[in-house]
Amino acid sequence: MTTERYDARDAEPKWQKAWADRGTFATKNDDPRPKYYVLEMFPYPSGRIHMGHVRNYAMGDVVARVKRAKGFNVLHPMGWDAFGLPAENAAMQNKVHPREWTYSNIATMRDQLKSMGLSLDWNREVATCDPSYYRHQQRLFLDFLKAGLVDRKQSKVNWDPVDQTVLANEQVVDGRGWRSGALVELRELTQWFFKISDFSNELLSALDTLDRWPDKVRLMQKNWIGRSEGLHVRFALAGRSVHGVSEIEVYTTRPDTLFGAAFVAMAADHPLTRALSEDDPKLAAFAEDCRRTGTSAAAIETAEKQGYDTGLRVAHPLDPEQTLPVYAANFVLMEYGTGAIFGCPAHDQRDFEFATKYHLPIKRVVASGPEDADQVPMFEADPAEDGRLVHSDFLNGLTVPEAKDAVARQLESQSLGNAPQGKRQVNYRLRDWGISRQRYWGCPIPIIHCEEHGAVPVPNDQLPVTLPDDITFDRPGNPLDHHPTWKNVPCPVCGKPARRETDTMDTFVDSSWYFARFTDPKADAPTVRSAVDHWLPVDQYIGGIEHAILHLLYSRFFTRAMKVTGHTSVDEPFAGLFTQGMVVHETYKDAAGQWLSPAEIRVTEDGGARKAFLPDGREVEIGPIEKMSKSKKNTVDPTDIIQTYGADTARWFMLSDSPPERDVIWTEAGVEGAGRFVQRLWRIIQDASAFGTPVGTAKPAEFGPEAHALRQAAHKALNAVSEDVDRLRFNRCVAHIYDFSNTLGAVLQNARTKTPTPDLAWAIREAAGIIIQLVAPMMPHLAEECWAEIGGQGLVAEAAWPEVEPALLVSDSVTYPVQVNGKKRDELTVALSASTEEIEAEVRKLDSVIRAIGDKPIRKIVVVPQRIVNVVA
C-alpha cells in the first residue's frame, strides 16, 4: 500500500492549468442549458486579498461548481471595484499615481485569486476605473438625466477649513478633520442627485417579492425607506410674523398627542431659524454650533439634546387659549419631514428629555386607565399605543388610531390663511442619492457648465470623459479642479469657453450595475438586452452584511432606472442574497502596547492556559478577538496560508465549523485540522483505489449487510450535502463529509485484515466516487487528484452530480426516545409500520417507564410519529 503524502504545491497549479487549458469555466451566452448566475461582491483592490475574500469567494465557488455539476450554464465572473478614496490617500502618502497603485494592486490580487482555484470566467473581468467600463456609466448617467431621474440641488458636506477640502464622514473624528485636526464646518454645495426617492414606494413594496433574501436585510431596508403616515400641521405664529412668515409647518406621525404638545422645534437650517438668526446673534451662534456636529446621523443623534428658545410662540391649533414656545433644536433634521416638529414630552423619550432639560410642562394624553392618567409616564412600560386618550378635549376616550383620525379630520376642516390647517401625508425617510464627490479617483460626471446654456450633457460622440493622468496631489482639494486644460473646454452648444464638471461620481454608482455589465462585458453599449435579460437577476449573490442597506438599495434603484431608460427589462437585480459573516482573529500586544501580527509571535498551551511569546522569549498579551484589520495587525495573509497548506486547506477551513452567516475565528489549530483532513482523505482514496473494484465493473445484483450499510451511508451523505449546499449551509456539508469519511475509513481499516467481498468492493468504489464529488466543490484540486487516482473519467470539475438512490435513504425500523413527563427515560425500537396503539402498548411495558411513573396513573401518552413518545403521569 502506498502512503505517499498529497502535495498541494505540486497538484494545485497543475489542475488550475488543466481547467484553464480546457476552458472549463468559460461561459457562453448562447448555451441552451438553464442559466445560473452566481456572484460574489467584487473586491476593492486594496493591495492584497484577505481572509474575508477567501471565505466569500470559496462560498460562491461551491455554489457555482455544484450548479455546474447539476447541469446549469453557470455565469461566475469577477472584477474590481477600483475607484475610491484609498487610492488617493496612497497617492498623497507614497507619491504614487492612483491609477498605477490601483492596477498594480489588481495584478497582485488577480494572481492571489487565481491561486485559490476558483471556477471563474476570467474572460469577463472588468475594472470600474477603466474607461471601457466607466464610459458606459457616463452614458447611463446621461440617459437617466434625460429620463428625469437626475436632479441638481444643494446639499451639505463636511468642509475642512485648514486642508481646504471636503471630508468623508469617516474622515471626521469627533467633529474634526482626521489630518488637520481642524473643526469641521458644514458647507452647502450644488450637487448631482439620483432621484431614488421617486421609487420609495416601489422599492418598499417589491421587498415582499424577494423571498430568497434574509428577512433581516429586508427589514433593514424597510426601516431605511421608512414609510410613515402622518399629518402636516401648520401652526400660526402668535401675534407677529418674521420676515413675512406667519406660520410653521410641522410633520407628525402622532397627531393624537397634539393636546400634550409642549413646544415646537425647528432644525438649525430651517428657513425660519435662518431668518431669525439675522436679528439674533445668539441663535446664529447656536445654529452654527449645530452645524459643526458634521453630517453623520450617528454623530447628530448621539450629541446631547440642545435647544435654543427663539422667543417666538405659536398658537395651539386645537386650543385657542394656548400658545407654545418655539425652539431651534439640534436633533431636528431639515432633511426629514418639514424640518420642524411639535414635541409631546409625555409620549416620546427624546421630547421628554428635552422638556425636562428646559423645564417645559409634561402632560399625559394617552393612558391605559384612570389610575395612571395623571402619572408622569415611564417609557419602558408605557401603554402609548394601546391606551385611550385623556386630557384631550374632544378626543377623550378614543383609541390612538381613532384620535389620529379625529385630529386629521378636524384640522383638514379648519382653515388657516386660505388653506386647511392639516393635511394627511405619506412620508418616506429615504432621501435622494447624492452622487457628487469632490475627488479625482472616480468616474467623471459627463457635464459641461456654460454660462449661457447651464449644465450641458457631454455629447455621446465625445464619451468617455476620461480622467487626465497628469495630476498631482501637492495642492489640497480636487486635482481635477485645478487642471487647466482638462477643466476648460468649449460649450458643446455654443462653443464659447465653458468648464467641465470637476466632481466625480460616488463609487456606489460603479457597483450599482457591474452585475449587469458582466453579462456582456465587452459590448459597445452598457448592456446588450438579449444578454442582460437572459442572465439577470443574479440567482445567488453573496457578500458582507455591511452592504445590507446602501449598496443593495442603490443597485435595486439602478436596475429600475436602467429599465426606464431601456437598458434592461428586469426590476430586481438579485433574486437570491446571502450575507456572510466576517473573519476574525485574536489580537496581540507587546509590553509597550504595540500591536503584533500572528506571524511575529508564538502561542503555547499549558494546562489550558494559552500564552503568547515573542521569539526572544518576552511574553505578549493576548487581546480580544476582533475583525481582521491592518490597524490591529491581526491579519493572516492568504498567500502565506496557501503556500504552507494549499488553497484547498484554506478553502475547507473557511467553510467548516462556523455557519457562513456568522463570524469565523481564524485559528492556527483550525487550519492544521483542515490540512490533516486533506491527507486523511488522500489516504482513504488510495486505500479505496486498492480495495475497490475497477471503474466500469457491473453493479452486483445483491449486497450483503456490510456493503448495504456503506451504500446507505454514502447516499445519505450525498443527500444531506446536496440539501445543505442549496441552503448554503457549508459547515453542515463539512460535518456530513467528516461523518461519512469516518464510516468509509472504518470499512477500509477492516479491509486491511479481511479482503472485501465483490459486493463490498463495488460499494467501496461507489463510496469513493461519491465522497470525491462531495468534496470537489470545496477542495477542487484535491478532488481532481483523487478522481484520477480511482480512475475517474475526465475531470471532476466537468462530471455530473451523482444521483441519490432514494431506496437507500429509508430504514425499516424507528428508534423512539421515550420520555416520562418530558424527561427521557428510555429508547424503543419498533418496526416502521408500527401503529400508535402498538407503540403505546410497548411503552407501557418498559421497566424504565414503570419505575419512573411510580404509583401515579398514566394520564395520557403522546406519540409523535417518527419522532418521540412522551408518557404524561
Next chain:
RNA sequence: GCGGGCGUGGCGGAAUUGGUAGACGCAGGGGACUCAAAAUCCCCCGUCCUCACGGAUAUGUCGGUUCGAGUCCGACCGCCCGCACCA
C-alpha cells in the same frame, strides 16, 4: 441615539425548525504501533453525586406558554453590524 442581529461544553459549532441538547471538528487525557519521535489507528471527554448501574443539573439572566422550550412570548444583560461622503 435610532434600526438590525447574535448569545449552547475548554473552543468553533450541531440539534430534522416545538420532540433524545452537545452531531462533526479543534484542544485535552489514556492506549496501540515505534529503539525513539512524528504520522497513523483505537478508546475517553459539559458539570455535580455514584466503584458502578444510575441520578441530578445544564443552552447569557429572570419570568411565561406547552405533554414537551436551545427553539415561541415578555423583560433584562452582554457583544457585533449599519446610520446616507469607507467600501
